[in-house]
Amino acid sequence: MEAETIRFDENLETVAFEFAQEIPAGSDVVIYIEFDGIHNDQLAGFYRSSYSDNTGEKRHLVITQFQSTDCRRCFPSFDEPALKATFSSSLIVDRHLVALSNTAEISSVDIEVDGILKKHVTFQTTPKMSTYLVAYVVGELDFIETVVNAPLPTNSHKYPVRVYTIKGKAEHGKYALSLASKVLEFFSEYFDEPYSLNKCDLIAVPDFAAVSMENWGLITFRESEILFDKSSSVQAKQEIADTIAHELCHQWFGNIVTMMWWNDLWLNEAFATFLGWLAVDWLFPEWKVWTQFLSNNYSQALALDALRSSHPIDVQVNSPNEIGEIFDAICYHKGASILKMLYNFLGNKVFKDGVRSYIQEFKWKNTVGDDLWCHFSLASEIDISNLMYSWTRETGYPLVTVESECFDAFSATMTVKLSQSRFLSGGDLQEDEDQVLWWIPITVVTHLNPHTPLRHILVDKSAIITFPYSENFGAYWKLNYDATGIYRVKYPSEQVYKITDIVSNHPTTFSPGDRLIMVSDMFSLMTAGLESITTFLEMILALENEEDGIVLEQISQRLDVIKNACYSEPEITRNGINKLTLKIFSSKVAKVGFDFAENEAHLDSMKRTLIITKAFTAGDKRVATELCSRFRKFISGNTSALHPNIRPVAYSAFLSSSTPESAESDFQVLINLYNNPNTPAHEKEIILESFGAITTPAIINRILETLIFDPDFLHAQQDFFSPLFGLKRWNRDQHRIRPLLWEWLTRNWDRIYAGFTVGSGTIGVLLSVCLSGNMDPNFEAQVQGWINGDEIREEQLKLAERNIARALEGNRTAAKWILRERDNLAEWVSSI
Template identity: 25%
Template sequence: MKTRYLITICLLMILSIYCLPQVVNANNQEQHFEPLKAYPEQPPLGRLPQSVRPTMYWLDLTIDPDKGSFNGIVRINLDIDVETQHIWLHGKDIKAQSIQLLLSDGSTVNGQYVQVDNTGVVKLTFEQAIFPGSAQLQINYETHFNNNLEGLYRINEAGINYVFTHFQPISARLAFPGFDEPAFKVPFNYTIKTRVQNKVFGNSRVTSETAVGDGWKEVRFAQTQPLPTYLVAFAIGDFDVVEWQDIPTTDIRHKTIPLRGIATKGKGDQLNYALENTKGVLINLEQYFEIPFPYEKLDIVAVPEMAFTAMENAGLITYREQLLLLDNNAPLQQKQAYLSTHAHEIAHQWFGNLVTLEWWDDLWLNEAFATWLSYVSNSQTYPEYQFDQMLLSRSLGIMTADSLMNARTIRHDINNNDEVQSAFTGITYIKGGGLLSMLEAFIGKENFRSGIKNYLKKHAFKNANADDFITALGEQSSIKSLTQIKQSFSSFLNQPGIPLLNLKFSCKDTLKPSISITQSRYLPLGSKGSTTQTWDVPACIKYSVNGHQKTLCDIIKQEQQVLVLPEEHCPSFIMPNSNGSGYYRFSLSKDGWQSLLKHSAQLSAEDMMSITNNLEGAINAGKLKFNELIEITPTIIDNNSAAISLQPIYLLSFVYNNIAENKQQKAKLAKLYRSLYGQRLKELGLVNKDTDSINAIQLRTQLISFLSNEGEDKAIRKFLLDMAIAYTGYMGDNKVHPEKADSNVIKTAIKVAVEDLGKPYAQHLRNLLEKAKEGSLRNQILSGLASIKDPEYAAEVRDLILTPSIRDNEIGLLIFDQLSSSETRAPMWKWFKENFEHIKSRTPPSYHADLVIVGQSFCSAPEKEEFISFFRPLVKGNAAAEHKFQRQVEVIELCISQVEFHQKYVDKYLKLQ
């Protein structure tokens, strides 16, 4: 027990009423207290000491979006356990004007404010020692709006200034001094003073709005539920506001939830689709948890410029505007992105907001769950979208990143502020989600759901860590023991990489059939790692005996293990990863593969997705050659499911773009690809039909892109060219005509038009960009501009990045698109190096280490050397940045190994054509 004092009295202050505890020694419990550590003298660069804790905040901010800076007063109630003359907290680039500590006896102590570290660690030093008890800290301060889309930042659109916040993970400290760490989860009270024409939104409802003279008003918000600083949010400006119907009560929730959509001026009418689909997403998640939505209202905000794609602020969720501004005619991909992001952010209101991670090492507790739940929940609300297959496809897709020796673990130590951003990886989100799918399949859906409900109820409005979750899960599981679950879970949580199970099947007349399993780590060609590694793999093997399908589940722990089937007869096939629900790869003997593929009609779509992923793994490991892949491909392509049929495209594109050495080889490959996929597209037709299923739209969209590009199909290119001309009013009225295009393929069409018409069409797009305000349209135009091959004009496009006509969150698109094309890669790389400081200045500092990702298109030894010589000196001394750099070097090295290995087989194959 750590609490030493009881809160007993309240003091009435001039502006507000709040509680201040009186010091009362609970002496009868003294003997149980843990000895208190002395308060640290050295700056805590990671977690703050727990012996000085906030219990409540009051924020009074004065914000005029037309000014460059703002000021505020922050008051924080503190519990202090130790005697100290200084307090550590956070604040970044803040000018503190006065610091006072109001003690419980009514006296005041003045302090000094010094930022001691560039990650925003602040030391407050007081004029006298502070004794254990309670106190209230007050800091009056001023600071600038941030220019890098974090903290409290300002953007201008169509001449109007708006202010938004983005605090995750450690940017609240840019907006106000405080204890910017998730474990300090307490209620917030805030008041915002601004110009009368502005609307103001926050986490909770507005309780009063009062004119205060001179064209200003004061907006006061209700006290929030306990929140960590990173979930506090506000938005200020002359917005369009769409008041929607309240989300109705359910058997789980007895209060309605007011729902609103918020967008910058003139865009409100595009929020209807997003608002209309919110009720279903929210109610379905609520039914899953059987816990009411934790907040009293929900606002969804379309933000024109945002560093992350969306942010789950409690009750005030922000999104990049292209995710929210859409209608029924929007491209399928945009709808899918909206639905999965929306469900992800709403799922966070429970996972992350209601129960918050204790520290950033457990970010997966937020992100893996929100990712997993968004697909699980949407697959019920929107069965036609096949979100369950999307979830599997994503966790299969992350295996490429997880096969690196520099792959991160799902859960990893974060020792200082510099490392916090490194927790936000695909491994945390997607491999974490895959791990949850595996666990759910192994212990059963209802057991798993009971565990989740148990966890959320136990820790509601508090913090929790990985152990808390596994304990809550174990308490509800009637199938497997807690120890077994913990061991298996932690072997995946705390180890990088993918288990590879090699299965050898034996069936003799005298014995029951058995499977001998060897476990190792999957490694791709060129990897310098060791294959010796084991996990506690919860494996489920599907097999068929006399036409009946059976499943055998067990935990594979050893390097070598034998499973005996309970049957007397030999199975006709074994599928080593039933429904692909296990996060592992497998290999079989040639006979094993043949009998499995021969029975593909008896397998589920998920089985087939897992099989094709294993084939991709075999190609990447050099176990399967190009000609062998082409032999198998028709069986995969013929599959009805788009997710399966399209799977080989990634490998075929890699061969076309990275291995083919000249135009002749590319032309031969293009002919081959048309022969493989042409018929499927012919059956679908190039034009959308009202009767098309989502599967058909997905297939057509991808095939048009693949066949127009890697398939060099002239007829498809002409079809796209005409569409792009009509859509953009080229040589006509120079206006955009959405009704003249298929929204699913228009982006590809614009790219084709730029490639075929060159500079004049690019110039036309450039003019359209000047007037384009919506994120989706700008995205189409910019990706078209990035595909110009004319060297002079490509240089002009690059220089656009140096101008304000490109938004900060659009810079990456132009850079990556030009780097991905062999014609523009070298000049873009040169330009990137020359303008690195400018690019950095328009990127949030916490993302600077991520800029090494520009190396993702490099696949040759000279490119690797150039990459190393530019970035190595820049990352030196920063552990998180060095790790990202090493990881990128490994990606380039593996790509080089792939090309070297497969080139000879591709050459040999093409010579015979």
């Protein structure tokens, strides 16, 4: 029977069919729906992606991106993660095109459609899966392949792994293919569960809003996240490894076992992040990824979660438009950090046993967070559900304060009283904000046990711990070894001075992870008003001779935060901050040089890149001159003169050195490089970001008002943000750039909003870029007036409420500590 009426609800994104005859509840019913649609250009649903081939001719492919709720853009469906189904798909395409889906092709038959010969491609029926994982790709594609035959578990099977690219780029997928085959073997053994499909395709997409997407058996990536060639940097090499490991982990954690609803998104994303890093550490132990994890994931999570506007990991989601906002550092990075904390507490074997039993019980099903904790409880015989409750259901994390210490020479022990409270980067913690008690695994290292931490558990508001100690020369003790726990530590002043002195005179006493977290903690305590900026800066100065590149990265990040917050402070203060940065980094440039050895250690290359970049941004004229010289040789055809690792900073150095007379011609040099068909996608992103270094107002205006809105100029819509990021990162006149970005956003809001998919998260990213860092005391009132000044705009901006709140709170926090520390900062930097 046919439906008598069809009703659409655009707000709920549903369609209702009404029939003349009642259909009894519980009946088995087959519904046939005829529908058609158009491939959109919004990077969501079943969309059209544009690219230029190696001759410069514009071509297209069509591809899907369904997460979170865009399967319904392609076909009517019960588009919720818990409503799993099997999918039998077929595609009718032009004969010369490649058609791909989640499963292997089982037939391809020539057919005639409107007098044109095409082919009808049919795919195997999928396993039971969620709609957001369904995927299709159609285009002119090449591929390379290998075969995986995982030795474990014993019931594993052989299957092909392929990397697909647009024509002419397949060879650049070799690194990714090698990684993918090894990572698939790693996860098959780790989960004790074979890969569940009979093929695994990874495809490089020219225009892709997400970085990557774990579609089952057909994983999609931005080209820059999977293709690697001689023009790629070491940073790109690591990002590709991280991204591939993350998405392949999802083939088990997320695809076989899926969260019940989006509030438990962290079950998918936090696990794929943590276990992805575990896989990369297995592949490349020399990369020291867990120290890098602290500088990146862990630090990002703690910075965001110290805001009042943060949210729990397990967060309520009420509408499709709210989902995009929770794909953030809380879901990914805080989630991964609490899993790392639990992993360190339980140990690898118990953790792995819990994961394996969880997958076996819930294979092909949906779960909630408590299901996972239950399996860790069974594996460890500890009530993990109770221990982890506050970590996932509450906002924030604790500050552990050392209230007192007492050394007993007779028993050779140190007794320390600890307390816990919520940490807020803005300070002024109110009583009603401090009602949560966290389960905190406390680790202690001393001069007696520098690398074998003693373990304690803090579960109450305060507690006393005792550990072996002696007060001989060089004695010390420190909490939170290698940041294995998620908390800040506040020591008494005399303990801070002792640690700073040891860092200055015997820096390797502490592990790189410990030195890194000291910098992070001290800076955060300063913003909260719990330490002075001079204490923080003295610690930075104590690390002047730091040689570990990952620790230097953390120092760089914190100095950048101060520099960015002080963009409108007097020039003498800003110059003083630059002088401190130069004191740490410029002296190292002569030591490391500008040339990269062919087989140089990965971390050495990353450190050299950091040192050169920071010396340039702090105003080292010799470094700027050398970078410009190398760029000119590079652009003249000597590609070896400018290593890929330092091309981003060299492009920016070249543009920032432009004079009013040379600005147009210099800018055109970069545009020509961008438009060159042989310039790889990752290089195009770098070039667009370097546009932000230009200081000529007319060119900046052309970039913002014309170029990034021009589809004939912008090779990929995904790159819309790159020049905006560049203006915030590279432009030396932030006093002008920050209000300019706000004015640009408000003036162009309607066409910006029309160009992006609602709920995709891109609007939130844009607002964060344009709102964060503006210290004008009237700015927040301007923002609120703009939001509330138009009912339609007010409704549009609801999908980015969290992003707006975070940006404005971050501005308030920075303004507050600057007001408090302004004189101290000015006095201290004047003595550099």
